Amino acid sequence: MTEVARPVRALLRTGARLSPTVFDASLAVLLFFAAVGVDSAVYQGPPGPLLLQVALVSPLVWRRRAPRTVFYAVAAAAFVQWLTDTQLLTDVALLVALYTVAARSGRRHTLAAGAVLEVGILLASARWAAPEGRFFSSAVFLTAVAAAVAVTGVNTRIRRAYLASLEDRAVRLERERDQRARLAVADERARIAREMHDIVTHNLSVMVALADGAVFAQHRAPDRATAAMRQISGTGRQALTDMRRSLGVLRADEPDALRHPMPGIAHLEILADQMRTAGLPTRLDLQGDPAFLPAAAQLTVYRLVQEALTNSLKHTSPGTHAEVRVRCSPGAVAIDVIDDGRATRAPGPPSGHGILGMRERAAAYGGTLEAGPLPSGGWQVSAALDLGVAGDDAA
Structure with a gap:
């Protein structure tokens, strides 16, 4: 044998x-x-x-x-x-x-x-x-051999089916991973689009307002015109830095001073100063402690206020005043941006990215956003964010 x-x-x-x-x-x-x-x-x-x-x-x-x-x-x-x-x-x-x-x-x-x-x-x-x-011994021996062969074949079939299921599961997991990657890319592109819209719209609106003021004051108050031009320069540099950071292409030789973190609630006072300089007197009323808020939630609050103030600056008549109210609590953030100006034109087409983008940002935190005229005149934007719905990556 x-x-x-x-x-x-x-x-x-x-x-x-x-x-x-x-x-x-x-x-x-x-x-x-x-x-x-x-x-x-x-x-x-x-x-x-x-x-x-x-x-x-x-x-x-x-x-x-x-x-x-x-x-x-x-x-x-x-x-x-x-x-x-x-x-x-x-x-x-x-x-x-x-x-x-x-x-x-x-x-x-x-x-x-x-x-x-x-x-x-x-x-x-x-x-x-x-x-x-030897009938009995022969029958028992041959039956045992046949049973062993049959059991071996059944085990082979089960193992083959198990391996096939593992392979199918691996293929499905790989397909799901690719789908999640594509969705993540789409989400990231949407986030960058929202960031770029907020950055470009806000900073260009401020720069246009400052440039108009500088032209008006260049003969009567040269010092104010010079300050306005410097503010335009600073706003432009800030916009470029924000765009580089949002796109993830910040150069290695960029000065470390320009690599500041994404803006949050603590930067709202700076934003209000920019709007005052651009010709929109803005009052900030901050209630509660924002220190416990996630960075992404603070960025969402900042972008909502920034977009609302930018619309007030662009679409209202001179002499308009704005007020920003932010109320922070452990589970939610409430935002109200109110101006008393008379609209010179609609605050944006219905299909535009302004209010639509603001609603998308609020929805990421399970919140709502309402925007519309006040009965006494002016415009109001109100939003409420639920901090228990989304995590740090929602914005």
Whole structure:
């Protein structure tokens, strides 16, 4: 048996490098010549045993394509062998066929094939082992071997299904990861668009107002015109720095002083000063302690106030006053921006990014935003943020 086991091991080692059909054909050829080599005296007579040998092993070539058909073809050849009272070592082809059925078919087909093989085991034991008094031991041994082969095939099928499910899960997880990455990119682009809109709109509005004031005061008050031009220069540099930071392309040689953090509630006073300088007297009323607020929530508050004040600066008549009220509590932030000016034109088209962007920022924190004219004249923007809805990355 050692001579038989050695080529079997060699075939198994090379099987992974062969196509399934070539492997199965090689297995059939190996079984055929192994049986001939072990008991060659059987084939020195009539050709019947040799033909049975071929009938037992040749169907194995197609065992992967049609496992049940191959099993019953081999079983039929084995039954003819039993009828002709011919003992052949190639009966091991029945075990190979049973393994294939168990590995590639369901439980019902495996049980049916096992039952057919068990009938064959009992018939073979009754004919060839019973005269020697070994019927029981032969039947038990062969049944145990068949059961082990069937269990091995079932385990192979289960393991193959498990690996297929893991592969499918990995593919789905990879697809979901790619989808999340695309959504993250889209969210980041939307965030950058909102930031760029707020930065450009606010700073350009301030610069235009300062430039108009400088032109008006250049002959009557040169000092005020000079201060306005310096303020324009500073506002322009601030806008460039904010844009570089928002786009993530801040140069390595940028002065460290310009790498300030994103603005928050503490910067609202600076914002109010900018609006006063640009010609919109602004009063700031801050209630509560903003220190516990997340940085993203503070940025949202700042951008909402900035956008509302920019609209007041752009769309109201000279002499308008504005008031900003910010009330901070542990679970929420309330914002009111009110001006008393007379609108020179609508504060933006309905499809614009101004109020729409403000509503999107508020919605990121489960909040609401209302904007509209006051009965007594002027304009009001009111927003409420729920800090328990979104985290630091909501803005």
